[in-house]
Amino acid sequence: MSPEQAAPLLCAGLTVYSPLKHFGLKRSGLRGGILGLGGVGHMGVKIAKAMGHHVTVISSSDKKREEAMEHLGADEYLVSSDVESMQKAADQLDYIIDTVPVVHPLEPYLSLLKLDGKLILMGVINAPLQFVTPMVMLGRKSITGSFIGSMKETEEMLEFCKEKGLASxxxxxxxxxxxxxxxxxxxxxxxxxxxxxxxxxxxxx
Known part of the structure; x- marks a missing residue:
């Protein structure tokens, strides 16, 4: 792997790989959501797809649809402001990786999770995020977080990306x-x- 490809994986690649492994999500057949399509989000799509997941990109606008679907290989694309589409997608996802680094409501995304689904926060936000407790209680859902990863996970992630031919x-x-x-x-x-x-x-x- 070339140095210019390995370097960004040590951040964006590891940040996504670590929680997928830690929370037992590194198995095929899962349905995952990637909220925010930036440096971390685009690697989230690639890694989750390589793990055999059905991947939905969730964004605030439609402008990255082609990028997500045609270039990154996402299976579906949701615009968070499209109420009808969000309602149709309710209770479908095993997890959502939330990469958004600014204050945003959590309820719309919690509603997309299945029973025991996980909302994994990765955006560093220095203000409180709010949600109503029934959104978590009724589906026994979890709100958790993850930050980078261990040296062992770094080695595993690089091997995984090399094996699957993944690159930033x-x-x-x-x-x-x-x-x-x-x-x-x-x-x-x-x-x-x-x-x-x-x-x-x-x-x-």
Whole structure:
């Protein structure tokens, strides 16, 4: 595996792989949801599909539908503001990996989970998230979280990605492009990871 491909997997790949393994979800036949299609989310789709899961991408708009379905191989695409579609999809998912890093309601996504389903939080949010308890109680659902993973899981994840031929969608840049890269990150204008080529950059004028 090339260094530029291995590097982003140590973050995005591991962040998704770890909870799928830890919570007993690393088995085929499950139905999973990926909430938010960014750096972590796009690897979530790839890894879950490689594990044999039926994967639904959940997003706030329709603009990433083609990307999710045609390029990443998602099975379904849900727009969270489409009330009718969300209602039709209720009680169908074994888990949802929530990668959204801003405050958002949890109820719409809890309603998508089956009995004993898990909502796994991965977005770092420094404000309280709210939900009404019946949404959890009636389906014996769980709200939990996961952050990166262990060294052992890192080794397993890299082997898994190598075996399945998985790679992050990246854009390799040089050091002199860093400021522009940060500006593009603020505009969400990257698919889906920048990788800095330090060795190939002219660091000494």
């Amino acid at each position: 969608m990246i854009e390799v840049i040089k050091m002199d492009y860093i400021n522009t890269a940060f500006e593009r990150l603020e505009k969400n204008d990257v698919r889906y990871r920048f990788v800095v080529d330090v060795a190939g950059s002219k660091l000494i004028p």
